[in-house]
Amino acid sequence: MSMWAVVLVVGLLTFAIRYSFIGLFGRIAVPESLERALRYIAPAVLAALVLPAVIAPGGTFDPWNIFVPAAIGGGLAAWTTRSIGAAILVGMPILWVLQAAV
Secondary structure, eight states, X not given: OOHHHHHHHHHHHHHHHXXXXXXXXXXXXXXXXXXXXXXXXXXXXXXXXXXXXXXSGGGSOOTTOXXXXXXXXXXXXXXXXXXXXXXXXXXXXXXXXXXXXX
């Protein structure tokens, strides 16, 4: 099978998987309890992707890791303001100051 055929098949499968959720939830009445539970999937996936990089950059835990205070500051800013821009405006300067200090 050629490389383009593989790319096409994988692309179609990815589209089918993603469209199935849109198509199903658009046509089928989903219980409220399931909708409430599904709201937590995106934050949980984001935390699972970001947390290892913050806690153990490079694959090893370092208690003097400068990313942790920056992530905490950005997280608190995001939590209080509900704004990703505020999280960046708070977290990045903390990281830059800590990088300059180390």
